[in-house]
Amino acid sequence: MKLLHTADWHIGRTLNGYSLLAEQEQAFQQILQIALDEHVDGIVVAGDLYDRAVPNTDAVTALDHMFRAINIEHQLPIYAISGNHDGAKRLNYGREWLANTGFHLNTLLEEAFTPIETASTQIFLLPFFDPMDARVYYSHQGMSEDQTKAIHTINDAMQLVIADLVKLFDPQKRHLLVTHFAVTASADDELDLTSETTSKVGGLASLPASLFEAFDYVMLGHIHTRLASPMKDKIRYAGSPVKFNVKEANPKFHGKGVEIVDITADHITHTFKPITPHTDLIALKAPWKTLTDPEYYHQQPCNQAWFAITIEDFDRSQHLNVRAELQKIYGTVVELDYADTQAKPIDHPETATPGTLSPDDLVGQFFHAVTGHDLSQPQQRLVDNIFIDLSQEE
Ligand SMILES: [Mn+2]
Structure with missing residues (x-):
């Protein structure tokens, strides 16, 4: 089985007020051509289809045309999930009808527990979700209130979710996961490559790659460069097909594209296919x-x-x-x-500048500067939850 892995299309995004739609359409044409040249069996879009929960009508029309070209004109299956930028409930509209033409789109946590079955693989489509979604899901599953209340972080939630996905594994098949989170090589790693925002994701919502080891291959969205892939061989970001911010103009982030993932009984390989910007x-x-x-x-x-x-x-x-x-x-x-090329003296050398801290660390440092105390655990949790909510609205 051969899949094209892409993510983070963010249709409707602007760059300092300049519409990126023409650029996104250009990139899409190249993605489609790569899919046809490679004779893939489907296209994976690992979240953030739109740039916002309520996209404007131009964005809706553009994405509609793209999915139509893939799925109706060329009859290729689509395996897609919602990301933190998408409105999960809105995007869910029409989901069951779409599945009739091989357009598989999961936007809600509970949908992840029904894998897409092909002759040789199980494809698990796990959309972006937050700890509160997991609490609601598990309370519907009959989990006690005490236990659901113990789900504080996305890490807590993901451990439960992965354990339940693994129970669904068919040992005769390969197990693929498509999801949308910040995943790092180890729990202590901080992401400093370009991500959702220009600031660090930090420990806030990043998950260790080891959580996903049961899967044969993981196709990620959320971080916009494939260079952030936490495990080079099997847990990979495709990156966004288009440069979204000036930071990405830096040559070290050059090389937008998609990955072709080739899955056979004894090995899985991935090959990068570049996308050439129309307007760089x-x-x-x-x-x-x-x-x-x-x-x-x-x-x-x-x-x-x-x-x-x-x-x-x-x-x-x-x-x-x-x-x-x-x-x-x-x-x-x-x-x-x-x-100014001449460096200015820093007033408080012991304090890192805001741009280099994750948002939760910044709050912690400010709290310490004002009160002389560190945040207590419940306070830290409150701060984490606020940033999780904000990242969904962003
Ligand atoms: Mn994104």
Whole structure:
């Protein structure tokens, strides 16, 4: 069995107010072509189909056309789940009808416990969920209130869920999991690659890869670069097909694409297939004199890419409309920033800057600075839950 693994389409996303829809449609055409060239048996979309729970009508129309092309025109099965950006209940609409044409879409936790059965594999589609969803699910399963109340973190919840999925394993078949979480190589790891937001995910909602070891292969969504894959051979992120923020313009994140996962009785392999951006996102950082020097900018794909420009050591009093001048040279400038190359002294060297801390750590540090005490366990739990809720709304 051969599957195409992609994730985090975020249809309808904008970059500093610029619509990415044309770029997303371009990327989709390439994904479809790869699927056809590789003769895959289905396309896996591991969550965050839309960018928001209530997507705008252009986004809905665009995704409808994409799924139609895959599933109706080319009759390829789709194996999809909702991510934290999707509205699980809304996206659930029509689910049972869609399954009739091989469009398998799970958005609710309880749906994960019915794997999709093929001749040689079981495909478990586990959508994004939070500890509260797990409490509700397990109380419906007859679990006592004391036990459901013990489900505090996503780690607590996932241990129960995985144990129940494993009970459904058919020993004659391969077991594949599609899910949407921050998974790290070990419990202590912190993700510092680009993820949902530009800040660290931290220990907050990240799960250790060891939780998923029972599966033969895990196809993840949530982190937007495949370089964050926690186990290179079998627990992998596909990454988003499109660059979503300026951080991703950094060459170290280059290489958007999808993975072709080939599953046979004795091995599973994955092969990266690149997607070429139509309008690339280029980050430049240089002094004003350099940026406006023809020798420099003639080296750049002016008017063909989007630019995020950081001007170094800039005397702002000299130029009235910096953006307009740069746009004359470069075309679309999606982000403009200023940087001093001379490092400034830090007031509190023992305190990390906000950008390098996870949101929960930041709250903890602030609390400590104000009260002189660490957060108690119930307080920490409250903070965690607030950020889990926020990550769903984001
Ligand atoms: Mn995402």
